[in-house]
Amino acid sequence: MNKLPRPFYDRDTVVVAQELLGKWLVHDVAGVPHIGKIVEVEAYLGAHDLAAHSAKGLTERTKTMFGPPGHAYVYLIYGVHHCMNVVTEREGHAAAVLLRAVAPVKNLAGRTQGPGLLCRAMNIDRRLNGHDLLSGNFFIAEPEAAEIFSIVKRPRIGVDYAKHWAKRRLRFYIKGDQFVSRF
DNA sequence: TGCACGATGAAC
DNA sequence: TTCATCGTGCAC
Numbered sequence A: 001m002n003k004l005p006r007p008f009y010d011r012d013t014v015v016v017a018q019e020l021l022g023k024w025l026v027h028d029v030a031g032v033p034h035i036g037k038i039v040e041v042e043a044y045l046g047a048h049d050l051a052a053h054s055a056k057g058l059t060e061r062t063k064t065m066f067g068p069p070g071h072a073y074v075y076l077i078y079g080v081h082h083c084m085n086v087v088t089e090r091e092g093h094a095a096a097v098l099l100r101a102v103a104p105v106k107n108l109a110g111r112t113q114g115p116g117l118l119c120r121a122m123n124i125d126r127r128l129n130g131h132d133l134l135s136g137n138f139f140i141a142e143p144e145a146a147e148i149f150s151i152v153k154r155p156r157i158g159v160d161y162a163k164h165w166a167k168r169r170l171r172f173y174i175k176g177d178q179f180v181s182r183f
Numbered sequence B: 001t002g003c004a005c006g007a008t009g010a011a012c
Numbered sequence C: 001t002t003c004a005t006c007g008t009g010c011a012c
Helices: A013-020 A115-122 A160-167
Strands: A024-029 A032-044 A072-077 A081-088 A095-106 A138-141 A151-154 A171-174
Touching (some): A013 A032, A024 A095, A072 A115, A095 A171
Antiparallel strands (some): A032 A095, A151 A171
16 A cells, blocks of 8 residues: 655645545454545644634644654543544644544444544554554555545634634645535 | 643533 | 542643
8 A cells, every 4th residue: 555655744734734635544363454535624734723722832732743754643532532643744743633524434333524523433443642644554546536526614612611723724734525514 | 738720532 | 400539731
């Protein structure tokens, strides 16, 4: 499979977020490759973005976001669900792209439309926090067949506390895709 | 050492 | 609209 290289992630987060749409998220568990096509994402631009966890500064929780690009930032939310992000831009910039939904491609059971459901279906939990996405068992790859689609831009979900940052259209999804979490 | 609070999902 | 459930961050 054609794995995305480090330079792909070391670019403007809004660009990376949109280009992640259509790509394949691959997690190999005990020899079984779980594969989902990314159909919905959100961009978190860095420590200046009040909706981003990194706006709190460098802490135990956010140190993955402040690390080098191309690594997974996985955290537990509401004590119940896991959320999976991809770190972008240069080390120290603390930006990331939240993966909100995937469409089943291979070996996925259950629903995948939402950040928590996506992680459950893909067997992703915080043990994978900080994991290098250029590794052999957990990575993002080019899809086998490229497709043409339109990208819808909307405000991010669940970040009303972020003042004017909550209004920016940093949520992106594939237009008309049935696996988008909500329209 | 205690406590408020989530980048959610499911039930009521 | 409410609630489950717990790690993190910061106040005391």
